[in-house]
Amino acid sequence: MQIKNSSSGYGLVSILLHWLIAVTIFGLTAAGLWMVDLNYYSPWYKAAPFWHKSIGIALAAALLLRLIWRLASPVPDSPANHKRWEVVLAHLMHRLLYILLIAILASGYLISTAKGQGISVFGWFELPALISGIPRQADIAGELHFWFAMALLGCVTLHAIGALKHHFIDHDSTLIRMLRPGSIQSKEK
Template identity: 55%
Template sequence: MQWRNSSSRYGVISILMHWLVAVTVFGLFGLGFWMVDLDYYSSVYTVAPMVHKSIGILLFVAMLLRLTWRWISPPPGHLQSHGRMTQLATTWGHAFLYIGLFVLMIAGYLISTADGRGISVFGWFEVPATLTSIPDQEDWAGLVHEYLAWAIVIFAGLHGLAALKHHFIDRDSTLKRMLGRE
């Protein structure tokens, strides 16, 4: 298997980044969904948010690396069998996922740093609070974070269903390319 993308195939780095981000996003969603119902006396009341924030910061770094890799090694072109509407939907769908994830993570950062404290990433390093003067910052960033998280997870689910449709109904190589089999 090749490391870099070619005009017809994804390379191993793009494939690994894709699946790492996908698993991380769904994992963070599940953790976030679970932890909002924790009460003060729960044994993981402070641990769960710390893990969520730390992984979120690492995901932000991974997404920056993914964008850089996308620039260094552009993804393969659209399949010839895809019509113009499918190509547009693919382009706009991927743009929504990329932009949506960055907005989601920035909103999470704004929630976490609204009180002026930085975010410790597993005790390895701290991301400082740089923007704390927005009125009701924690509240509006929280709403953006919550609704966008739902939108991204639902859209990513549709993205996965579309890949399955391409594989089982259209019988094209869309899914195989992202699994490194084509």
């Protein structure tokens, strides 16, 4: 089993981090959209934000780990059949995904710390409120949090469409490389 990336495929660590982050993004987005409609009498009124914040902090840690891993184990070469514009677009999309994810996490932090209270992470420890007291901090950060999340979902959709296009139309290894550690570029033309 290949742990690190190679020039032709992703390693197990990159694949697991990719899918862990993807599933977490979808789960947090669904939970976030659901919990904004909870009223004070809902049994989830306090529990949902607690779990959303805790998992959001865990996502920030996973993202940091992924960025560090990316430096330690550089991404594989693009498949030989990819056109120059596809390679450039893929690199831009990956950067945009990282930027949006960081913006979502930062705005979530600003929402949670607006009143000067830290964020309890699964009840294990508290992340301190380093930034608070900005006028309308929670409102502005909340609006940005929502729109960054919607933009991220749009980009993730385009990212997935691109992977499916490469798999079903181009018949190359783009998608397989993110599913099977150490995959080689066997079908490229």
